[in-house]
Amino acid sequence: MRTWGPSVALAAALLLPLSTPVTPAVAARAAAPARRLPGGAPPCPNVPAPATRPPQAPPSPDPAARSVGGAALDTAGLVVPPVATAPPPVTAISWLVADLDTGAVLGGCGPHEYAAPASVQKLLLAATMLPRLDPNREVTMTAGDLAIEPGSSAVGLAEGGHYRIETIWLGLLLKSGNEAANALARLGGGPDGLAGGIRAMNAEAHRLGARQTHAVTPSGLDGPGQFTSAYDLALIARACFADPAFRRYTATRTAQVPAQPALRERAFQIQNDNMLLDHYPGAIGGKTGFTDVARHTYVGAAERGGRRLVVTLLGAEIPTQRGWQQGAALLDWGFGLPRDAAVGRLVEPGELDRSAAPPAGAASALAGHADLGGGAAAPAKRPGTGLSIAVGAVLVAGGVVLLARRRRHAAAVASTGTVLRGAKIPEGD
CATH class of the missing domain: 3.40.710 (Beta-lactamase)
Known part of the structure; x- marks a missing residue:
């Protein structure tokens, strides 16, 4: 206690x-x-x-x-x-x-x-990458994008599937897809891919004045040295809501993920997890x-x-x-x-x-x-x-x-306990 x-x-x-x-x-x-x-x-x-x-x-x-x-x-x-x-x-x-x-x-x-962010870290990803990525560009999901913690939140995007970046944004902000976060960070990270995307996120946090924020993963899945604060999140959210594309995505109730005929994947609908x-x-x-x-x-x-x-x-x-x-x-x-x-x-x-x-x-x-x-x-x-x-x-x-x-801190986390997991729950992730 x-x-x-x-x-x-x-x-x-x-x-x-x-x-x-x-x-x-x-x-x-x-x-x-x-x-x-x-x-x-x-x-x-x-x-x-x-x-x-x-x-x-x-x-x-x-x-x-x-x-x-x-x-x-x-x-x-x-x-x-x-x-x-x-x-x-x-x-x-x-x-x-x-x-x-x-x-x-x-x-x-x-x-x-200081506190761990979980998936609200995806707002920092949005603030960083929305200006960098063309929403109409079609991209291919990779095996690395789908390398997420078992049981963590995912949209259901398929390896080798071709999707518009706008669809990936909707998957990120409606369903909190961790594979969507990996893909967007990779695509906006330049030659260094995912690592470059995370560096860009930290640079954007610094620019916004969020000096208590440090990203280790683009999705918010827990990682050592990853923190934020309630104040920093307000700075990041303010930057997000200043972007018309973000306002449209975050207020979308439902969206359609297109079929991938070559992969025998059918189209499906996703709903916004934000009950507000x-x-x-x-x-x-x-x-x-x-x-x-x-x-x-x-x-x-x-x-x-x-x-x-x-x-x-x-x-x-x-x-x-x-x-x-x-x-x-x-x-x-x-x-x-x-x-x-x-x-x-x-x-x-x-x-x-x-x-x-x-x-x-x-x-x-x-x-x-x-x-x-x-x-x-x-x-x-x-x-x-x-x-x-x-x-x-x-x-x-x-x-x-x-x-x-x-705060009374508990003992070190056991290797099979609460480590780097983002359990999927009804509220979102």
Whole structure:
């Protein structure tokens, strides 16, 4: 079982959303300390969950990486705006809700905690390879593409079969096909094939500012040294939803995989495993995930009242609610917050590379830089659009309850136990 350390109150900076004019009323609201919720701020998870075994100890925490998007996000516990109601109970070890358009982070729990991604890693593959691959190109599936863990999720593409790349994308995003992930990484990896594709994924994560993400497999099947965070997943999802092709694929309910007469393979239909599309008004897509090590992971997005929000969850259990249901509850919570409520922001692609390392103690892009003198910062473009938004924000002192968390790690994984497996389950994989 996990054990939790005592809560400690620390001072932190609270970042106003990028699009909010700094009026006296807004400044007064932001100046209020983060409110202690009834019973105290709950840790993550805030519903008891069974102990799980990570693939290995996470990397040594990087203080700079943990403050990307704002100093208030550097917590293993709950961070919410002063005006927020208590978020719904979920079993995820970490989660985050953010605005896809403004980049405002509405709240989260352990947003920069390391965890294994499972198949939500396929979103990083999509962000990397969608701009590189012609969807109308016909390609041939190889034996290497089909070299996936027995029992893990697959579309059913045949070795030697000829498919349009668009069909492979649909197989990846609807059915979480691991053979589809291998094929797309190989095709977009240049002369080095699959290895080159994985390197490109890591380069794209770095460009997006996802500094706690490292891919070892293109599919999300567990591998040593493979990690991400709820914050990083929001950055990656934002890049994906900026791509029209991704938005179309991820919202597709059903698709047809063509017959392969030469292989005596019949055509068949695939359905989208993301149940949010069928059960949540305004749902626009997302991705499910599961492995023995990562447990349940989820990314989902929806639109309501002109706002597009995304939720990311890692390390969830499903005793009563599946990942998409926990995500739906957090989306409802996010849509219920005022439009100017935020605890941080999603950095823009390339922003961290453009920001010079600041002197010790100085504000920076890592901590959600704002011009305290009232000057306007340079406008930043939203991913995938030509629109610019003014990055105007004010840092104010706010009390944030930080809960120190200690995880009790299990013994080394046995060779026949939970190793490199992605068991196929009804939710997706």
